[in-house]
Amino acid sequence: MPLLDFLNFYLVPGIVLGSIYAVGAIGITLVFGILRFAHFAHGDMATLGAFIALALVAGGMDPWTALPVAMAATAVVAIGVDKAFYDYLKARPKIVTVMASLGVALMLRSVVQVVWGVDPRTYATGIVRPDSYFGILLRPRELYTLASVVLIVVGLALFLRHSKWGKAMRAMSDNPDLARLSGVDNRKVTMLTWAIVGALCAASGFMLGINTELHSMMGWQLLLPMFAAAIVGGVGRVEGAVLGGLVVGIAEELSIFILPAQYKAATAFALLLLILLVRPRGLLNGKVL
Amino acid sequence: MNKKTLATLVGSLLGAAVLASPAHAQNVKIGLLGGISGPIAAMAPSMLDASRLAIAQVNEQGGILNGGKLDVVVGDSACNPQNATDAATKAVNIDRVIATVGPHCSGAVLAAANSVTVPAGVLMVTPSGTSPEITKINDKDLVYRTVPSDDYQGRALARTLKARGIDKVAVAYLNNDYGKGLAESFKAEYEANGGTIAGYSGHEDGKASYRSDLAQLARGGADTLVIFDYGDGTGLTILRQALENNFFKTFIGADGMKSEAVIRSLGEQNLGGFFASAPVGEASASLDAFRAAFSAAGGNPDAIFTTTSYDAAFLVALAIEKAGGDKAKLAESLRAVASAPGEPIMAGEWAKAKQLIAEGKDIDYKGAAGDHEFDAAGDVPGNYAFFKVSGSTYEAIADMK
Amino acid sequence: MDLLGLANYAVFMAILIGIYALLALGLNIQWGFTGLFNAGIAGFFAIGAYTSAILTSLPAAHRLGGFELPMVLGWVAAMLVAAAIAWPIGKICLRFRSDYLAIATIGIAEIIRLVIRTEGWLTGGVRGITGIPRPFGELPYMQSQLAFLAIVVVLVLLAYMLVERQVNAPWGRMMRAIRDNENAAAAMGKRVADRRLQAFVFGSALMGLAGALFVHFNRSITPEAIDPMIATFLIWIMLILGGSGNNRGAILGAAAIWIIWSVSELLTDRLPTEVAIQAKYARVFIIGLTLQLVLRFRPEGIVPERQAGAASSRR
DSSP states (O other): OOHHHHIIIIIHHHHHHHHHHHHHHHHHHHIIIIIOSOOTTHHHHHHHHHHHHHHHHHTTOOHHHHHHHHHHHHHHHHHHHIIIIIGGGTTSOHHHHHHHHHHHHHHHHHHHHHHHOSSOBOSSSSOOOOEEETTEEEOHHHHHHHHHHHHHHHHHHHHHHHSHHHHHHHHHHHOHHHHHHTTOOHHHHHHHHHHHHHHHHHHHHHHHHHHSOBOTTHHHHHHHHHHHHHHHHOTTOHHHHHHHHHHHHHHHHHGGGTSOGGGHHHHHHHHHHHHHHHOTTTTTTOOOO | OOHHHHHHHHHHHHHHHHHTOGGGOSSEEEEEEEOOSSTTTTTHHHHHHHHHHHHHHHHHTTOBTTTBOEEEEEEEOTTSHHHHHHHHHIIIIISOOSEEEOOOSHHHHHHHIIIIITTTTOEEEESSOOOGGGGGOOOTTOEEESSOOHHHHHHHHHHHHHHTTOOEEEEEEESSHHHHHHHHHHHHHHHHTTOEEEEEEEEOTTOSOOHHHHHHHHTTOOSEEEEESOTTTHHHHHHHHHHHTTOOSEEEEOGGGOOHHHHHHHOGGGOTTEEEEEEOOSSHHHHHHHHHHHHHTTOOTTSTTHHHHHHHHHHHHHHHHHHTTOGGGHHHHHHHHHSSSSEEEOTTOHHHHHHHHHTTOOEEEOOSSOOOOOOTTSOOOOOEEEEEEETTEEEEEEEEO | OOHHHHHHHHHHHHHHHHHHHHHHHHHIIIIITTOOOOOOHHHHHHHHHHHHHHHHSOOOTTSSOOOOOOHHHHHHHHHHHHHHHHHHHHHHHTTSOHHHHHHHHHHHHHHHHHHHHHOHHHHOGGGOBOOOOOTTTTSOHHHHHHHHHHHHHHHHHHHHHHHHHHHHSHHHHHHHHHHHOHHHHHHTTOOHHHHHHHHHHHHHHHHHHHHHHHHHHHTOBOGGGGOHIIIIIHHHHHHHHHOTTOHHHHHHHHHHHHHHHHHHHHHHHTSOGGGHHHHHHHHHHHHHHHHHHHHHHOTTOSSOOOOOSSOOOOO
16 A cells, blocks of 8 residues: 555544544543543533534634633533532542443433534535645635644643643642642632543533534543543543544544454554553553542 | 231232233324434434324324224333433333334443333334344344344445445444444455455544544545444544544445534535435335425434434334234334235325225335345345535436445 | 223333442442443343353354253353453453443444354344243233233342342452552552452353343343443443442342433323424433432432441542
8 A cells, every 4th residue: 555545545544533532532531530530521511512612613703713612611511510519529539420421421412412413514514625835735714723722732831831720730630639638729720620621621622523524422422532532541630631632533444454443433442451451541641540 | 017908919910911901092102213312313313203204194094993093102221221221111010012113322222122112012213223233132022223233234244335336435334233233244245356455444423633643544545434323423523623624535435424413513515525325215216205204393304214214104104003003013013014915105105005005905014214124133134325516515427335 | 092001111210220230330340439430231141141142042053052052051151251351351450440341342342243243153143033932921021021020020139139248248348448549458468459350250141141131031132232321331320329339229220210201202192293392302401401300409319328437438
C-alpha cells in the first residue's frame, strides 16, 4: 500500500478520531482525578453540548462561533447537575455518585430526545472534499478540529500549571485532605472542575458532530472508548488523556489490518486490558484509585 | 388467606374472564409496540405515525364493527427482549389488546411472540422484523409480517445489479439482523450469477469513523459499494465518508438507506451515483394514496418501514372487522382479507372495505408496501423497485425482478 | 383493565423480577460482601444464556449446538461455564482496585458481546438462537406462566438461602473483614486473593443461571438482550437502591426498580396518543429522577446492611 494512502485513510482519520476521544477523555480524567468517581453522564453531557451548538447554528450562527457559546452553556449545565445531584452525595461511598451519574445520563438523554427529537442532524448540509497538503488530504473542519484540540489542551495545561486555581485543582487531585488543610476551598475547586468538564464535554460532542452527524445516542456510544482512553493514558493526567485518546483512536482505525471490521469497537477494550495488565498506572503514570 | 376470601378472589377472577370476552365490545384496542427508545429510536416515530394514520382512517370512515372506535395503546419495546416482553404483557393483559402491530426489531419480535402473544392467542403483525428466524417461530398461525424476509430483497438486488452490468462490488453491512441478512442473501445470489464480491465486511454502529473500513473495502478494486445499513444511522456516516474520500463511484443501498436524511444531510448534487432498492406495491395507486394521506398528516412517506407499518395496522383492522371482533378468528380473517381472490382494496379505503365485509363479500387488500399474499409461515414475498435521488426525494427508475 | 389481566401481568413481572433478583444476588456477593466492582454483569448473563441455549435448543444448520439436552443440564452447564470463564478473568483482574476493576469488566463484557454478535457459527450471531424449550411450555398461557414463576421462585429462594448461609458462616465474616480492611485481614493470615476470587466466581455463576432462565422464558435469545444498560447498569441501580450488603435488599431492589421501570409506562399510556412518543422519552427522565430522589433521601438503600459489630467504613 502506498504510504500516502496509509496516511490519508488510516492514520489521519485515526488522529482526528483520537483528538475527539482525547477531549472527552480529559474531562473524564479530571473527574476521576479530582472528584474520584467514574462519571457515566459524560457522554450524554457531550450530546447535550453538541445539540446546544446545533440550536445556535440553526439560529444563524457559524458553527465554530457557536462552539465557545455552547461550551459556556454546557459548563453552566454541568455546575447545575453537580449542585442538584452529586454534591450532597459527597460523604457517601463513591459508588453512589457513580449510580447518580448514570441517572443523570438517562435524564440528559431524554431532554435531548424531547427537545430535539431522535433524527440524525448535521451542522451543515453537503459534503466537503478535502484539500491536499503535500499529498496529505485534510478538510477545513478537520484542521479546525485539530487546532481546537491543541488550543484546549495547551490552554488547560497552562492553567493547571501556572494559575492559582489550577494549582488548587492539582493539589486536590493529589491529596484532598492536605489540600483542604492548606486552605484550598474544595467547593470552589469542585465548581471550577465542573465548569471545565462541561465545556470539554460540549467541545467533544461538537467536534464529533461536525465530523459526522448528531444524534441522541452519540455520546453514550462514545463513553466507553473515552473511558478506555483516560485509563490507558493514566488517570488524572491531562497529557495522559490526550495520549490515550490518540492511541485508542489510531488503534481503532488500524485494527482493520488484523481483525474483522466488526471487532473495531473491541480494540479500545483490548488495549485497555493490556495496559491494565502490564502498566496499571497507565502510559503516563497516573494514579491508582 | 382464608377460604372465603380465596373463593371470592377465584370468583372474581372467573367473572372477569367472562366479562373480558370481546364479542360484544364496541371499542376494540390494538397495541402498537415499537422500538421508541434504544437503537432504532430514530426510525420508530415515523413508523408509529404511519400505523396511527391507518387507525385514524378507520375511525374517520365509520369506525370498527358496530361503529366502535379502534383504540391503540403504544408500548416501548426498546428493541430488546426484556422491554419487548414487558410491553407486550402490558398490552395483552392490562389493555386487553386483541392484536399487536410490532414490535419492530427481530429480537423483540422473537421474545414477545414466544413468551407472550402466541401463548395468549394474540395476533401479531410486525412491520419491520426482517430476520429469517421469525419464519421459524412455532406460532399457531398468529405471527405475520408485512415486510419481506431479507432473503427476497437481497436476491432481487443482486440480480438487478448484474442486469445493469455491474459485475464487481464491495459490500459494507451493519452487523445486525437486518444488515447481515441482506448481505448474506445478496452475496449468495450475486456470486451465483457470476458477480465478483471484491470486499465484504460488517461494522458495528455508533462509531465516529469508518474510513479505514472503507479504504480496506476499496482496495479490492470495485467501483461500486453496496451498503446494507440505515440512512438515518450509521449508513449516513459511511456514505458521507465514502463520498468525501472518493473511495467509490456508485453507491447502492437497500430500503434502509432510502432515507430523506441522506439527501438532507449530503445534498442531492452529491448523490448522482446513489441508488436504492425498496419494496413497492404492485398496485402503485395504493402507494400513492398512502403517500398523499401520510404527507397530508405531516408524515414523511419515504421514511423506512412506514408503508409496512401502515399496512400492518390497516390489515389488522380489516381482520378485526372480518372476524367480527372475535379474537379466535383473527388469524383466519387476516389471511382472508389479505389474499386473492376478492375485491381489491387500496390503502385508505376503509369505508369501502367495511361495506363489502358487511355484504359478506371477499376482499383483497393491496397495500402501500405490496400485495401481502401471506405464505404458510405468515411471510410475504416482496416487490421491489430501484430508486435514484431526484430533488429532495427518491424516484423509481426500474422494477426489480 | 380487569383482575385476570392484572394477575397475568403481575405473574409476568414477578418472573422478570425473579431473574433480575438472581443477578442482583450474584452482584451482592461480589460487591455487597466482597467489594468487587463488577460492571460486566451482562457478560456473565450472556455466557449463561448462550450456554444453555446452545445445549438445549433444536438443531440448526448455520450454527453449533442444538444438542437438545434436558433443560436442567443446560442450567447447570450455564452456571459452570459462567464460573469457568469468571475464574481466569478474576485471576487476572481482581488485583485492580474498585474503579479499575469496573472498567476492566465493562471492557470484557463488551468484548463478549461483540464475539456473540460476530461469531455466527457459535451463537447464531445477530440473529440469535431460537427453538429453545421452555419448562411447562405446552400448558395454556396462565398455567405456563405460573409454572415458570414457581421454578424461578424456587431458584431464587435456593440462591438466597445458600448465600445467606455462606454469609453468616465464618466465610462471610472473613469476606466482610477483607472488604472493610484488606490489610488487616491479610495480616491475620487470611488468603485474601483466593477468597475474593471465590466470591467473584460464585457471583458470576448465579448471573449465568439468571441468563439461562431468561432464555428459556423467552424461548429465544438475541444479542440485544445483553445491552449494558439493561443487563448491567440496571442491576447496579437495583442493588444500590435495595441496599448492598443485604440479600433481602438485593431482591427488594430488583422488585422496586423493575416495577418502577414497567409501571411508569402504564402511566404514560394514559396520556393522549399525540404525545405518547414524547412521553416515552420523558419516562426515561422519570426513571433517572426517581433514582436521584432515592439516592438523595435513602442513600443507604431500602434495606440497609445489618451492622455486625463495629460500624464499617467503606470507600
